[in-house]
Amino acid sequence: MTASSVPATGTADRDLRTFIAGLPKAELHVHHVGSASPRIVSELAARHPDSKVPTDPEALVDYFTFTDFAHFIDVYLSVVDLIRTPEDVRLLTYEVARDMARQQVRYAELTITPFSSTRRGIDERGFMDAIEDARKAAEAEFGTVLRWCFDIPGEAGLQAAEETTRLATDDRIRPEGLVSFGLGGPEIGVPRPQFKPYFDRAVAAGLRSVPHAGETTGPETVWDALTELRAERIGHGTSSAQDPKLLAHLAEHRIPLEVCPTSNIATRAVRTLDEHPIKEFTRAGVLVTVNSDDPPMFGTDLNNEYAVAARLLDLDERGLADLAKNAVEASFLDAEGKARISGEIDSYTSAWLGS
Ligand SMILES: Nc1ncnc2c1ncn2[C@@H]1O[C@H](CCC(=O)c2cccc(C(=O)O)c2)[C@@H](O)[C@H]1O
Numbered sequence: 260m261t262a263s264s265v266p267a268t269g270t271a272d273r274d275l276r277t278f279i280a281g282l283p284k285a286e287l288h289v290h291h292v293g294s295a296s297p298r299i300v301s302e303l304a305a306r307h308p309d310s311k312v313p314t315d316p317e318a319l320v321d322y323f324t325f326t327d328f329a330h331f332i333d334v335y336l337s338v339v340d341l342i343r344t345p346e347d348v349r350l351l352t353y354e355v356a357r358d359m360a361r362q363q364v365r366y367a368e369l370t371i372t373p374f375s376s377t378r379r380g381i382d383e384r385g386f387m388d389a390i391e392d393a394r395k396a397a398e399a400e401f402g403t404v405l406r407w408c409f410d411i412p413g414e415a416g417l418q419a420a421e422e423t424t425r426l427a428t429d430d431r432i433r434p435e436g437l438v439s440f441g442l443g444g445p446e447i448g449v450p451r452p453q454f455k456p457y458f459d460r461a462v463a464a465g466l467r468s469v470p471h472a473g474e475t476t477g478p479e480t481v482w483d484a485l486t487e488l489r490a491e492r493i494g495h496g497t498s499s500a501q502d503p504k505l506l507a508h509l510a511e512h513r514i515p516l517e518v519c520p521t522s523n524i525a526t527r528a529v530r531t532l533d534e535h536p537i538k539e540f541t542r543a544g545v546l547v548t549v550n551s552d553d554p555p556m557f558g559t560d561l562n563n564e565y566a567v568a569a570r571l572l573d574l575d576e577r578g579l580a581d582l583a584k585n586a587v588e589a590s591f592l593d594a595e596g597k598a599r600i601s602g603e604i605d606s607y608t609s610a611w612l613g614s
């Protein structure tokens with residue numbers, strides 16, 4: 260690289276990052292507890308000083324460096340342990356929405372694991388009221404629309420599945436903002452088909468099926484998610500790239516993938532960004548959405564994930580706008596909500612490009 264090409268590349272990258280920062284966006288794969296910023300984590304850690312989570316935001320960077328997926332889940336659960344009261348839940352949810360609004364996120368489907376909170380003693384009514392209260396405040400004050408995905412922490416077993424399904428389907432407790440039903444945590448040793456009866460009940464109650472699959476195991480897990488759990492979108496789906504028939508199936512049936520590039524590196528599911536299969540997905544015609552998963556834990560945010568995708572997919576502003584519109588299309592918003600955000604994306608992009 261010549262010395263003179265350095266500033267030119269830097270400028271183009273900066274311009275694209277500025278474009279991304281203002282681009283209206285939707286986020287479809289982001290975890291509630293995994294979105295706690297260093298500021299929120301240190302505030303919660305200070306409230307609960309018996310925890311092993313560092314209170315110093317700088318020390319958190321080391322604490323959030325993972326040796327593998329199992330280590331990530333251990334650290335994740337230590338942050339779950341910081342959330343002990345409905346007021347902690349409300350603070351977390353409201354502050355997460357504020358961070359989203361700063362990034363021009365207009366709509367987010369936030370994955371929440373209510374079982375992890377109810378089993379730690381938070382009253383279920385208090386929990387639901389706290390997330391709903393924060394959802395309404397966030398929409399009124401920041402203009403960010405939140406919807407919930409309740410996920411089963413698969414490794415916690417069928418009792419967790421039963422409890423999550425009850426909380427998601429019982430009209431007396433399920434929150435108004437709930438739209439979908441998921442399955443998270445480790446995949447190794449946690450076969451997807453055992454969760455079929457729970458997904459059947461959730462789908463019968465009107466929820467959309469969005470399990471994690473193919474993040475840490477092979478394409479057969481994605482097939483299981485499709486055939487047994489009736490998945491309408493796939494969380495990660497990274498290993499789908501190993502199975503051309505699966506890629507063709509995802510493309511033909513318009514089953515979107517919720518791709519989270521930096522997460523896959525941080526948990527060591529993929530070795531390097533350059534080896535990430537996102538390009539193979541778009542080449543096969545799969546509807547790709549880009550997401551942040553657990554942004555502060557992975558040292559990223561949604562804007563950075565769009566910049567990563569721009570590099571891996573060689574996208575310009577129009578390509579990035581199309582990527583943002585993929586997320587709107589793949590969302591569980593109604594037609595009017597989709598048209599509104601897509602329209603905003605188009606207006607912003609036209610104004611930016613001066614056309
Ligand atoms: N990249 C990710 N890929 C997958 N999942 C991810 C990712 N990021 C965040 N999660 C979240 O981690 C939770 C894991 C919780 C879990 O395994 C567990 C096991 C045993 C007991 C308990 C408990 O609470 O006592 C919890 C999942 O439910 C999911 O929401």
Ligand SMILES: [Zn+2]
Pocket residue numbers: 288289290443471494552
């Ligand atoms: Zn996830």
